[in-house]
Amino acid sequence: ISVREEDEENSSRGRDDVMYVERCRQHRWRCAEVTFTCSDVALCQRWVSSIREQLVTITSRPKHLLVYINPYGGKRQGKRIYEQKVAPLFAQAGISTDVIVTEYANHARDHLRTEAELKNFDGVVCVGGDGMFSEIIHGLIWRTQIDDGVDTNCPDETLLPCSLRIGIIPAGSTDCICFATVGTNDPVTSALHIIVGDSQPIDVCSVHHNNTFLRYSVSLLGYGFYGDVLTDSERKRWMGPARYDFSGVKMFLTHHYYEGTVSYLPARGIVGTPRDATRCRSGLAAERERGQICLFVSENDSEWRTVRGKFLAINAASMSCACPRSPKGLSPAAHLANGTTDLILVRKCSRFDFLRHLLRHTSKDDQFDLTFVEVHRVRRFRFTPRHCQSDSDLELDLQESSKRQIFSQICRDHPACGCTPTYSSWNCDGEILTHTAIDVRVHCQLIKLFARGIEEPAVFEDVANPCAI
Numbered sequence: 001i002s003v004r005e006e007d008e009e010n011s012s013r014g015r016d017d018v019m020y021v022e023r024c025r026q027h028r029w030r031c032a033e034v035t036f037t038c039s040d041v042a043l044c045q046r047w048v049s050s051i052r053e054q055l056v057t058i059t060s061r062p063k064h065l066l067v068y069i070n071p072y073g074g075k076r077q078g079k080r081i082y083e084q085k086v087a088p089l090f091a092q093a094g095i096s097t098d099v100i101v102t103e104y105a106n107h108a109r110d111h112l113r114t115e116a117e118l119k120n121f122d123g124v125v126c127v128g129g130d131g132m133f134s135e136i137i138h139g140l141i142w143r144t145q146i147d148d149g150v151d152t153n154c155p156d157e158t159l160l161p162c163s164l165r166i167g168i169i170p171a172g173s174t175d176c177i178c179f180a181t182v183g184t185n186d187p188v189t190s191a192l193h194i195i196v197g198d199s200q201p202i203d204v205c206s207v208h209h210n211n212t213f214l215r216y217s218v219s220l221l222g223y224g225f226y227g228d229v230l231t232d233s234e235r236k237r238w239m240g241p242a243r244y245d246f247s248g249v250k251m252f253l254t255h256h257y258y259e260g261t262v263s264y265l266p267a268r269g270i271v272g273t274p275r276d277a278t279r280c281r282s283g284l285a286a287e288r289e290r291g292q293i294c295l296f297v298s299e300n301d302s303e304w305r306t307v308r309g310k311f312l313a314i315n316a317a318s319m320s321c322a323c324p325r326s327p328k329g330l331s332p333a334a335h336l337a338n339g340t341t342d343l344i345l346v347r348k349c350s351r352f353d354f355l356r357h358l359l360r361h362t363s364k365d366d367q368f369d370l371t372f373v374e375v376h377r378v379r380r381f382r383f384t385p386r387h388c389q390s391d392s393d394l395e396l397d398l399q400e401s402s403k404r405q406i407f408s409q410i411c412r413d414h415p416a417c418g419c420t421p422t423y424s425s426w427n428c429d430g431e432i433l434t435h436t437a438i439d440v441r442v443h444c445q446l447i448k449l450f451a452r453g454i455e456e457p458a459v460f461e462d463v464a465n466p467c468a469i
């Protein structure tokens, strides 16, 4: 990280402190320090300047960063986390910063779009949750495309990759993007990945409706269960991150399903499937694989497939979506940068079966090994909700609605009738998208993070010497 020369008064000895990264348990990194002493002061100074020269030659390390802090997300600790845990490390590593504490939603996005002097910086740091990260990528992607005249309303346009890397200091409620790319939600670990200049490309989904751009997504696009949990939880922000647990149980009990048509373009010519036991991990082999995968991407190699039905959840996971609530994620084998998203369709089933599926997100069991769940690795997909139901469907639904009466009391939106609403909304990286009919396309490696993907535990876990956490 850095080297510091110590003055020892009335002593002819030289002394310097070297700060370095030490790996700890569960993917955490810590800043450790070692002191070198030497009887020859001049030799000691040569050590210091030699280490400093070596550090300067590592060009991937950022020197100037633009930092956005969301003071409102998570437990509202973003500012404190940055000032107490991150800023001192940046200062020690000789990184200068411009810090903006946001004053309203979309402040960071709009500042990046219109004001920020991006040429002055080597990267952007986001202090907040997935929603704050979403603001940053919307600003950066927009800025990159506008500079080159790309029409972002056209879903078929090839988007230009953003050159600035983004660092995430987790200070939100789920922080799934940080967890799924670093392996832990720990501000110090994230700061150290930024300091050492890590780089991890990430796929981005564009979401359109009728040739109009709606949003970008990098982690979860979820309709049905996760859309409903998000909508309900936003009304309970005062609860902090616990709002998701409350709304999760509530939406599980209400058991809404939604009818519609999903069409998708299966990913051809890629290594792996969503049912693999292997995981996306950092390292040279994975990097080579990633490079190849994006070279061979072609939508023309595949044919559209269509699935109609009643769904409790339609989830597209462009990364594993691992987070503390679900350590292996919604799609444990999903890759960070292979140009695909894992489309998970959970058909209407009993509450008991849906609970079995949900609980498997939190255990080692396979959440896809159920008759009502299917998963496809895709490059593109569309969803269209069904507007009106046939008479026979209505009759079946009437029979079911009597069973639902007992649960309807807890559903504020539909307190009396026990009916299921026709539409859900999309959960797009934790932001509500009210358009239901959408066209989604994956853009391979559109952005880069100051991260390296999750390291294999065997690489670094020294059981004999775990550092204190």
Ligand SMILES: CCCCCCCCCCCCC/C=C/[C@@H](O)[C@H](COP(=O)(O)O)NC(=O)CCCCC
Pocket (backbone or CB within 6 Å): 129, 130, 131, 132, 172, 173, 174, 175, 176, 177, 219, 220, 226, 229, 230, 244, 245, 248, 249, 252, 321, 323, 325, 326, 330, 358, 359, 361, 362, 427, 428, 429, 430, 431
């Ligand atoms: C009835 C028991 C339910 C148990 C379900 C456990 C499964 C949890 C899977 C969580 C996947 C989360 C995917 C990540 C989404 C985030 O982008 C989003 C916003 O994050 P942030 O802005 O940092 O808050 N978080 C969510 O949508 C929360 C979903 C929680 C669902 C219980």
Ligand SMILES: Nc1ncnc2c1ncn2[C@@H]1O[C@H](COP(=O)(O)OP(=O)(O)O)[C@@H](O)[C@H]1O
Pocket (backbone or CB within 6 Å): 069, 070, 071, 072, 073, 074, 075, 101, 102, 103, 104, 105, 106, 107, 128, 129, 130, 131, 132, 133, 135, 171, 172, 173, 174, 175, 430, 431
């Ligand atoms: N200063 C602010 N005041 C209010 N909302 C903000 C502010 N800055 C950012 N936001 C918005 O806060 C929302 C939640 O932020 P996020 O970082 O996702 O936290 P959480 O993980 O708790 O949801 C996002 O929609 C983001 O756009």
Ligand SMILES: [Ca+2]
Pocket (backbone or CB within 6 Å): 129, 130, 131, 132, 172, 173, 429, 430, 431
């Ligand atoms: Ca959020």
